[in-house]
Amino acid sequence: MARILLVDDDEDFLSLIGEYLELAGFESDVVVSAEQARNNLKCSRYDVIVSDFNMPGETGFDLFRYVSSRYPETPFIIVTGCDGLQLKQESMRMGVHAFISKPFHLDELRQTIVSLMERNKKTEASHMDKLECLKPTPTIAFCGESDYELQILQRTLENAGYRDTISACAFSGKDLLYALRSIEGELPDLIFLDMMILFADGLETLQEIRRDSKLQNIPVLLMTGSPEYAKAVLNKYPHLPIKGTLTKPVTADSLASFLSRPR
Numbered sequence: 001m002a003r004i005l006l007v008d009d010d011e012d013f014l015s016l017i018g019e020y021l022e023l024a025g026f027e028s029d030v031v032v033s034a035e036q037a038r039n040n041l042k043c044s045r046y047d048v049i050v051s052d053f054n055m056p057g058e059t060g061f062d063l064f065r066y067v068s069s070r071y072p073e074t075p076f077i078i079v080t081g082c083d084g085l086q087l088k089q090e091s092m093r094m095g096v097h098a099f100i101s102k103p104f105h106l107d108e109l110r111q112t113i114v115s116l117m118e119r120n121k122k123t124e125a126s127h128m129d130k131l132e133c134l135k136p137t138p139t140i141a142f143c144g145e146s147d148y149e150l151q152i153l154q155r156t157l158e159n160a161g162y163r164d165t166i167s168a169c170a171f172s173g174k175d176l177l178y179a180l181r182s183i184e185g186e187l188p189d190l191i192f193l194d195m196m197i198l199f200a201d202g203l204e205t206l207q208e209i210r211r212d213s214k215l216q217n218i219p220v221l222l223m224t225g226s227p228e229y230a231k232a233v234l235n236k237y238p239h240l241p242i243k244g245t246l247t248k249p250v251t252a253d254s255l256a257s258f259l260s261r262p263r
Contacts, residue, residue, distance in 0.1 A: 002117060003045070004028045007037045007063060008052035008079075017050070020106045026113070034058035038066060043148060045155070046074060047120075048113050053080035053087070064096055070249050073159065075116035079104070138259060139186070141168040143176040143205070144194035144223070152249075153192065159252035162259065173205030180215055187218060190243075190259075195224035195233075203233075206240045219243035221258065223250060 004026050008014050014030040021028045029044065031037050033055060040046075049067060053060035060078045067076055078091050081102040091099045098112045140157075142150055150169055157165055167188050170176035180187065191209070193202060209215045222245045224230040230245040246254055 001025065001027045002047040002113075004113065005037060005040060005044075005046040005049045006030045006051075007032075007034065007049065007055075007060070009033065009055045010052070013052075017106070017109070021110070021113075024110050034060075034063040034066070037063055041067070041071065045151070047117055048075045048077065050077045050079060050109070050113070053078050053091075054082055061091070061094065064091075064094060068095060072249055072251055073120065073156075075113075075120060077109075077112060077116070079109070138162070138165060138189035139167040140165050141170075141176065141180060141188040141191045141218075142166050143170045143173065143191070146171065149194065156250050156252055156255055173202055173208075176205060177208055177212075177215075180218075181212070187215070189218070191218055191220045193220055193222055195222050195226065195230060203237070203240075206237070206242070210239065210241055216241060221246060223248055 002025075004021055006014055006017055006021075006028055008017075008030075009032050011032060014032070018028045018030050029040055029046075031040060034051075034057065037049070037051070049063075051060040051063050060080070064076050064078070067074060075097040077098040077100060078096050079100045079102060080087065088099045088101075097116055100109060100112060142153060144150060144153070150166075154166060168176075168179040168183065170179050176191070176193075180191075193205070195202070206220060209218065209220065218241065220241050220243060222230055222233070222242060224245055225248045227245065227247050233240075234242055234245070244258055246258060
């Protein structure tokens with residue numbers, strides 16, 4: 001069942017829309033501010049986000065900027081009672097996926113949600129068609145901040161055409177090394193290491209990988225929210241087994257591009 005996040009400071013409006021969408025076959029969560037929306041997004045995955053534009057504190061545009069920087073593949077709909085072609089044009093310029101003016105027919109919202117979800121499915125299918133020739137699917141060891149980050153990476157890998165690829169996961173360098181050294185069969189083709197780990201024990205982990213004859217030939221891909229810091233690490237430690245970096249949020253296109261390179 002598709003899951004929708006509804007954001008509006010008008011609780012009566014939220015109740016009406018939420019009940020309608022549930023009758024239409026959707027699951028919906030309702031929140032009354034952009035702050036509450038961000039909290040929900042940290043622990044839940046949504047197929048579409050529907051947000052009011054004019055809310056106390058942060059606007060719908062503020063929330064969209066947050067969503068597009070962290071969850072770029074999630075469709076975002078702005079609904080508003082504010083009149084004006086300029087506002088609609090600005091939302092389209094920013095990349096908002098759809099704009100609906102209040103008042104509107106409930107079925108218009110339903111049809112817009114369905115249309116955006118179908119478009120997303122076609123995009124995912126396109127990724128998979130492009131990557132059908134990539135055999136075998138690479139196996140990946142993951143080391144990152146949290147289980148939620150792992151879930152996001154798994155979803156992005158699936159969108160890029162790779163399923164059941166993560167063979168080991170850990171949330172510290174020490175645990176990653178233990179997991180890799182415990183493998184008796186084939187080692188993973190790649191190690192995905194979040195740069196956030198570098199502030200704790202990431203560099204030490206990379207040094208350990210390089211010194212270990214069993215692990216030293218496994219390429220390491222650094223995921224980072226700071227390309228400048230990643231570049232500094234690459235320049236300072238050219239001997240480490242770093243094969244590239246990906247800027248977060250990692251998209252299916254950027255991931256597919258890296259995985260399709262010869263290793």
